[in-house]
Amino acid sequence: EAAALERELLEEYCFGRQQLVELCGYASAVAVTKAFPLPSLSRKQRTVLVVCGPEQNGAVGLACARHLRVFEYQPSVFSPARPADPLHRDLTTQCEKMDIPFLSFLPAEVRLIDDAYGLVVDAVLGPGVRPAEAGGPCARALTTMKRLSIPLVSLDVPSGWDAQAGGDVEDALQPDVLVSLAAPKSCARRFSGRHHFVAGRFVPDEVRRKFALRLPEYSGTDCVAAL
Amino acid sequence: EAAALERELLEEYCFGRQQLVELCGYASAVAVTKAFPLPSLSRKQRTVLVVCGPEQNGAVGLACARHLRVFEYQPSVFSPARPADPLHRDLTTQCEKMDIPFLSFLPAEVRLIDDAYGLVVDAVLGPGVRPAEAGGPCARALTTMKRLSIPLVSLDVPSGWDAQAGGDVEDALQPDVLVSLAAPKSCARRFSGRHHFVAGRFVPDEVRRKFALRLPEYSGTDCVAAL
Structure with missing residues (x-):
């Protein structure tokens, strides 16, 4: 159903992929500011590691990292697959030119990550992608991310969860914050973290x-709503 | 200089045109909500006529109209040139499918427009485009818009103003609100309306x-700042 919704936006409404990724990335960054307001954070807590996968979820992560930089957080990106498609390539260039560091590898020692960053954004896998399909580097990143103690924000679905059934699998990520993109997926019912936001104000009424x-009521010009 | 700044964003930073238009259209709509807050408006005042030209300024107008719809204003669009390029075409489809009416012509009788709409958004011409170059329908629309009594919001530059020298020409538009996109153009110094916003938070520090x-300081997650 998530795929059908996206197809409707892309094919019937002629939204561009770049446009949707930008809207979702912006809203994801706004959600992070709501869950972790800048003034409440120490300097160290403002550092955010954004882990980006090879598909659209990862592209949203790159846009999110850029907007976090604009909002005066200190993002770094780990993008193990570094896909060559123009969307990822352009979003990567934007980040790099805005002085957002890209990690060449993710330390396997989780304490190093816990010490270096205030939070982690999981933009590794979207709905319907299994870790096994995502390739070794992403699967390894997820293994590491599962063991972190710092707060975890997942974009759209916690990576590796089944969009329908959820995250019963014993080694799934358990995020503190979930940002559903466009609309919550079924698995969001099993989310038990602190904050659940929906970033789908751009979804036309007719599609809803x-x-x-x-969907929740959005107030004023807010692009996200808390559930 | 405005052209060089845009070239920098597109060529060096690999921003996409669709992406920039979306960011500018969103920020323009947010600026309208700041100048004319929804709760302060009567039903009639929530109706907004967005007049869109054939180039990028018009594309931003189309994105602005869509976001105004999302913010629960009642936009209508008049796009006399209806350009066939994919960017305009897709943004037009998005508006049409979101039930935003498109006017087939602009009444020459200004009272009809003053009576029907609460405000007008001028997205006709960007910096450096003279009305004579824009073709008959746009020039005629500007002639009509000059005579309106309802508030006028211009995107980037008041249409027909010279980006450098400003709006001395006797029959130029005199907007109440100016929304500078990316950065104020020189002519903004001659703007004497009520509200001047800058929508350029996406411009990287290095480019600034x-x-x-x-540029002004933006606060929190605001995408526009008042000057």
Whole structure:
């Protein structure tokens, strides 16, 4: 259903992928500011490690990292797959030119990550992608991320969760914050973290009705709403 | 200089045109909500006529109209040139499918427009485009817009102003609100309306320094700042 919703936006509404990724990345960064307001954070807590996978979820992560930089957080990016498609390539260039560091590898020693960053954004895998399909580097990154103690923010779905059934699998990520993109996926019902945001204000009313989405009320010009 | 700044963003930073138009259109809509807050408006005042030209300024107008719809204003669009390029075409489809009416012509009788709409957004011409170059329909729309009594919001530059010298020409638009995109153009110094916003939070610091832009401080996650 998430795929059908996206197809509707891309094909019927002629949204561009770049446009959707930008809207989602911006809203994801805004959600981070709501869960972890800048003034409440120490300098160290403002450092954010954004882990980006090879597909659209990872592209949203790159846009999110850029907006976090604009909001005066200190993002770093780890993008193990470094895909060559133009969307990822351009978003990567934007980050690099804005002085966002890219890690060449993720330390296997989790204490090093816990000490260096205030939080981690999981933009590794979107709905319906299994860790086994994502390739070795992503699977290894997820193994490391599972063992971190710092807060974890997952974009759209916690990476590796089944979009339907959720995260019963014993070694799934358990994020503190979930930012559902467009609309919550079924698995969001199993999310038990502190904050659940929906970033889907851009979804036209007609599409909400067609897919019978139960979306929250957004107030003012807010692009995200807390559930 | 505005052209050089845009070239820098597109070529050096690999921003996409769709991405920049989306960011600018979103920020323009947010600026409208700041100048004319929804709760302070009557039902009639929430109706906004967005007049869109054939180039990038018009594309930003289309994205602005869509976001205004999302923010629960009642936009209508008049796009006399209806350009066929994919960017305009897709943004037009998004508006149409979100039930934003498109006017087939602009009444020459200004009272009809003053009575029907609460405000007008001028997204006709960007910096450096003279009305004579824009073709008959845009020039005619500007002639009509000059005679309106309802508030006028211009995107980037008031259409027909010279980006450098400003709006001395006797029959130039005199907007109430100016939303400078990326950075104020020189002519903004001659703007004498009520509200001047800058929508350029997405401009990287390095670019601000390179072009010696004096930009306002943005607060929190605001994408626009009042000057």
